[in-house]
Amino acid sequence: MTAYRPVDPPARVLMGPGPSDVAPSVLRALGAPTVGHLDPMFLQVMDEVRAMLRPVFGTANEMTMPMSGTGSAGMETLFVNLLEPGDKALIGVHGVFGGRMAEVARRCGAEVVTVDAPWGQALDPDDLMKAAKAKGPFKVMALVHAETSTGVLQDLSPMRAIADAAGALLLTDCVTSLAGVPIDLDKHGVDAAYSGTQKCLSCPPGLAPISFSDRAVTTLKTRKHPVQSWYLDLNLIANYWGGARAYHHTAPVNMNYAIHEALRLALDEGLEARFARHARHAAALRAGLQAMGLELPVKASERLDPLTLVAIPEGVDDKRVRGRLMSDYGLEIGGGLGQFAGRAWRIGLMGAASTPRNLTLCLSALSASLQAEGFKPKADPLAAAAEVLAG
Amino acid sequence: MTAYRPVDPPARVLMGPGPSDVAPSVLRALGAPTVGHLDPMFLQVMDEVRAMLRPVFGTANEMTMPMSGTGSAGMETLFVNLLEPGDKALIGVHGVFGGRMAEVARRCGAEVVTVDAPWGQALDPDDLMKAAKAKGPFKVMALVHAETSTGVLQDLSPMRAIADAAGALLLTDCVTSLAGVPIDLDKHGVDAAYSGTQKCLSCPPGLAPISFSDRAVTTLKTRKHPVQSWYLDLNLIANYWGGARAYHHTAPVNMNYAIHEALRLALDEGLEARFARHARHAAALRAGLQAMGLELPVKASERLDPLTLVAIPEGVDDKRVRGRLMSDYGLEIGGGLGQFAGRAWRIGLMGAASTPRNLTLCLSALSASLQAEGFKPKADPLAAAAEVLAG
Numbered sequence: 104m105t106a107y108r109p110v111d112p113p114a115r116v117l118m119g120p121g122p123s124d125v126a127p128s129v130l131r132a133l134g135a136p137t138v139g140h141l142d143p144m145f146l147q148v149m150d151e152v153r154a155m156l157r158p159v160f161g162t163a164n165e166m167t168m169p170m171s172g173t174g175s176a177g178m179e180t181l182f183v184n185l186l187e188p189g190d191k192a193l194i195g196v197h198g199v200f201g202g203r204m205a206e207v208a209r210r211c212g213a214e215v216v217t218v219d220a221p222w223g224q225a226l227d228p229d230d231l232m233k234a235a236k237a238k239g240p241f242k243v244m245a246l247v248h249a250e251t252s253t254g255v256l257q258d259l260s261p262m263r264a265i266a267d268a269a270g271a272l273l274l275t276d277c278v279t280s281l282a283g284v285p286i287d288l289d290k291h292g293v294d295a296a297y298s299g300t301q302k303c304l305s306c307p308p309g310l311a312p313i314s315f316s317d318r319a320v321t322t323l324k325t326r327k328h329p330v331q332s333w334y335l336d337l338n339l340i341a342n343y344w345g346g347a348r349a350y351h352h353t354a355p356v357n358m359n360y361a362i363h364e365a366l367r368l369a370l371d372e373g374l375e376a377r378f379a380r381h382a383r384h385a386a387a388l389r390a391g392l393q394a395m396g397l398e399l400p401v402k403a404s405e406r407l408d409p410l411t412l413v414a415i416p417e418g419v420d421d422k423r424v425r426g427r428l429m430s431d432y433g434l435e436i437g438g439g440l441g442q443f444a445g446r447a448w449r450i451g452l453m454g455a456a457s458t459p460r461n462l463t464l465c466l467s468a469l470s471a472s473l474q475a476e477g478f479k480p481k482a483d484p485l486a487a488a489a490e491v492l493a494g
Numbered sequence: 495m496t497a498y499r500p501v502d503p504p505a506r507v508l509m510g511p512g513p514s515d516v517a518p519s520v521l522r523a524l525g526a527p528t529v530g531h532l533d534p535m536f537l538q539v540m541d542e543v544r545a546m547l548r549p550v551f552g553t554a555n556e557m558t559m560p561m562s563g564t565g566s567a568g569m570e571t572l573f574v575n576l577l578e579p580g581d582k583a584l585i586g587v588h589g590v591f592g593g594r595m596a597e598v599a600r601r602c603g604a605e606v607v608t609v610d611a612p613w614g615q616a617l618d619p620d621d622l623m624k625a626a627k628a629k630g631p632f633k634v635m636a637l638v639h640a641e642t643s644t645g646v647l648q649d650l651s652p653m654r655a656i657a658d659a660a661g662a663l664l665l666t667d668c669v670t671s672l673a674g675v676p677i678d679l680d681k682h683g684v685d686a687a688y689s690g691t692q693k694c695l696s697c698p699p700g701l702a703p704i705s706f707s708d709r710a711v712t713t714l715k716t717r718k719h720p721v722q723s724w725y726l727d728l729n730l731i732a733n734y735w736g737g738a739r740a741y742h743h744t745a746p747v748n749m750n751y752a753i754h755e756a757l758r759l760a761l762d763e764g765l766e767a768r769f770a771r772h773a774r775h776a777a778a779l780r781a782g783l784q785a786m787g788l789e790l791p792v793k794a795s796e797r798l799d800p801l802t803l804v805a806i807p808e809g810v811d812d813k814r815v816r817g818r819l820m821s822d823y824g825l826e827i828g829g830g831l832g833q834f835a836g837r838a839w840r841i842g843l844m845g846a847a848s849t850p851r852n853l854t855l856c857l858s859a860l861s862a863s864l865q866a867e868g869f870k871p872k873a874d875p876l877a878a879a880a881e882v883l884a885g
Binding site (some may be wrong): 107109110111112113114115119121122124125132133134136137138139142144145148151154160166167171172173174175179183203207211292299307308309314329330331333334350353355356358360364381410435480 | 498500501502503504505509510511513521522523524526527528530531533534535536539542546562563564565566567569570594597598600601655688692698699700721722723724742743744745748749751754755758761763766801820831832
């Protein structure tokens with residue numbers, strides 16, 4: 104006999120940087136009976152997941168599928184498959200995840216050149232272009248589309264030209280943008296991208312959707328050295344997800360049920376409508392936060408709809424406020440990461456969690472918790488939010 | 495709108511090499527509401543998972559936890575953390591998974607020496623000892639405890655002395671033994687082991703339990719080069735699963751609910767009772783198969799209770815029989831892998847699927863399907879199985 108009781112999680116409201124609230128039908132799909140990883144029914148699930156991922160990524164790439172790990176495994180998948188020892192990588196760093204990309208690339212034996220921007224700002228395309236021309240050629244150029252550590256959205260439109268000047272494949276982190284913000288890999292000429300399931304797809308964490316262009320696949324297939332990770336070797340994995348169905352590893356069957364349902368919900372809603380919903384609710388949340396007198400460190404043109412960075416006012420205790428939101432309201436918002444630790448909160452409105460109900464609850468609960476800290480809101484956040492929602 | 499219908503898997507009976515049938519309470523745990531990966535409730539789940547994994551592995555190792563990937567990610571975790579470029583690895587190969595270990599070790603830049611045994615047989619300790627003495631010293635010695643490709647159980651008792659002669663850490667693959675067969679890492683002096691969730695734990699695939707001895711941890715901490723995989727770097731991951739709770743990657747929350755419940759069920763049953771159940775049902779299955787006149791290629795002393803290899807009789811079509819079992823009975827058994835492809839089947843009786851009902855169904859359905867192929871059973875398999883079950 105064990106002393107442990109069965110898992111019985113409380114119903115939280117997840118408005119941090121992810122995981123986000125999971126839709127009931129996705130949880131039901133997750134808990135459906137497991138079948139074999141070569142069962143005809145599961146092979147159909149795999150095919151449909153691939154087909155549904157393509158429009159969400161905005162691509163026709165044949166090699167589009169979920170890797171059997173979390174978002175960080177997706178990041179590692181891109182670098183281990185596309186870099187070889189001695190290759191050069193140009194990497195934009197303006198937050199935790201750009202820094203992580205540089206670290207992963209170094210562990211592949213690559214020579215890494217970073218182009219930095221202050222945290223809370225987007226990368227400057229001119230800086231990237233200068234480095235591309237002065238320090239190239241590069242094998243890959245990588246940057247974060249949606250910096251989960253800062254809530255900054257990077258405009259991808261100038262990047263293909265810069266990558267061309269660098270002679271590089273263009274790689275992007277789309278962890279917090281996928282299914283919440285348009286990505287348009289093909290339009291922007293992105294060669295490889297990765298994401299996670301637990302942000303705007305509102306699926307539990309555990310899979311990392313990736314997409315590789317034909318050019319990236321050619322780079323992969325003409326490698327001189329084997330991919331250093333056997334587990335993430337796309338040469339092998341493509342034979343399971345593709346036509347041959349050759350056993351590589353045992354796919355996480357139930358997690359693939361869940362992403363299937365999450366993708367279905369996204370496409371049923373319609374991607375344009377889904378993006379508009381994320382934008383509308385983010386605008387209402389920001390209006391409410393600003394009405395209270397809180398500062399948003401990211402400038403308006405670079406804000407990421409699914410995740411809003413808000414400065415913690417002077418004299419307010421970070422952990423006490425987040426603790427009160429959790430204990431009194433069951434509401435999770437995110438602390439700051441890296442340079443923003445203790446200085447800012449991250450409030451997510453992602454996927455199924457991007458609702459008027461959630462943003463209203465968050466503004467109300469945050470206002471009350473800040474007042475308990477002695478902070479006086481300037482104006483009524485709910486009125487400001489309601490005005491935006493009313494359009 | 496998408497054209498795809500919600501996932502609605504049929505209720506299979508999973509008697510292949512895994513995944514095995516998942517207990518209803520494990521599926522319910524899997525589908526419970528997602529909470530944040532730093533939620534106090536989830537941190538408690540993590541602690542309890544670690545505490546429950548230790549007795550199942552037969553260890554007191556502090557560094558015992560599930561990795562966020564499938565069993566093969568567990569394999570890679572051991573090698574990337576313990577090997578550095580130029581290290582020597584002694585690896586026993588008597589099936590697919592020993593061969594995979596050698597490949598993974600090579601991709602870590604190690605010099606690999608293999609000791610081979612014919613598929614369907616255990617490794618010969620004398621062969622290993624000779625290589626340990628003649629070709630050592632080695633950094634690691636690795637072998638498969640339960641070869642999922644052949645159904646062979648390797649006796650671990652002589653291995654510590656051989657690893658000592660090699661000057662090596664002792665590594666074992668316990669994918670198909672964990673929670674179905676005694677492992678006793680500490681008793682056998684194993685330094686690092688990995689497993690998967692979808693075999694005798696009867697949890698869906700998606701996590702890889704691992705355990706590292708203090709000596710293995712020391713090797714990890716005194717590395718000269720960074721671990722080549724950032725995602726699997728135990729130096730970093732230990733800071734999340736251990737006291738500091740430092741964010742590394744977003745843990746697969748719901749999969750950890752599921753392994754928590756699967757471990758709870760295993761400990762509630764009692765490990766000795768659980769091992770005895772696997773042994774009893776395996777004996778009954780084998781008696782039934784042999785009564786029909788089918789051959790078991792693995793000799794009696796080396797058979798793995800959770801997975802039985804059975805030769806496909808002359809003139810019988812592999813795929814047609816497996817197809818009939820699936821279409822007529824919803825019953826999945828495994829085809830052969832590697833050298834046994836088309837020559838043998840693999841029948842699993844793992845975890846929640848190791849029941850008299852399942853072995854009876856399998857013997858009945860297989861007998862009927864073989865007769866449809868023109869094969870004449872020698873004797874009644876059910877009578878032979880019932881005799882074993884009656885004790």
